[in-house]
Amino acid sequence: MGRIIAVANHKGGVGKTATAVNLAAVLAAEGATAAVVDLDPQGSATSWLGLDADGGEVLEALSDGVPLPVRDTGIDRLQVVPGGTALAAAERRLAGEIGAEHLLAEALGRTRGTWDWVFLDCPPSLGLLAVNALVAADAVLVPVEAHHLGLRGLVDSRRAVEAVQRRLNPQLEIAGVLPCRAHCRRTLHREVLEALEASFPGRVGPPIRENVSLAEAPAYGQPVTLYAPRSNGSADYRAAARWLRERLGG
Ligand SMILES: Nc1ncnc2c1ncn2[C@@H]1O[C@H](COP(=O)(O)OP(=O)(O)OP(=O)(O)O)[C@@H](O)[C@H]1O
């Protein structure tokens, strides 16, 4: 398996799913093979890619030692491990297992797939599923909402990442932070980018602008690059994919 990237921030609605889905779609369109693993009971990545699932099979794969379910999306080279509401029971079902934080890494290990890129779309929490993602990943990408309130929660996300690095996955790399939903003309924008750069020197990705096509695309079950190829959303996620490739290689 190629690069496994956890897309994580415990804050809700910052652009995690948009980032996982659209980076995977851009990389697949450019010829790589990619998968999105939906770890969120909301199932947003699954429905954004035009599928529907209850998440039960993922839960089973984590708890019963079977491979993860892998579905085609109808988009060349892009597959999804579909999540859904059943994942809401993950904490209760899995927390008692010995080494519960390693269940996803194990499940990925027994899942067939030769992807160049795997994106783990985390739920908005620092719970067991998000920790499993950080343990299974080579790198973590943190989308942040590009305004000052968006920066606040970053401290907690960073702390969680560092705890996982210390205790569970010393190999975990911080790929970087990706400013999302950015309003580039506001003065605040600059200050926020400077603050991010100060906290994560050399690891701040190109901003993803607030863009209506990115808000609309999920309802059509398509990545923004298919729904609106010429939109700012498409251009921004193409630039972000280029940045990620340069950061991580591949
Ligand atoms: N740059 C953007 N411009 C406009 N809308 C966006 C942008 N990025 C994401 N959105 C929209 O905002 C909503 C929240 O984004 P998204 O689902 O990616 O966030 P999230 O962090 O995954 O949320 P959650 O924490 O609930 O999982 C979605 O409806 C999405 O379509």
Ligand SMILES: [Mg+2]
């Ligand atoms: Mg999400």
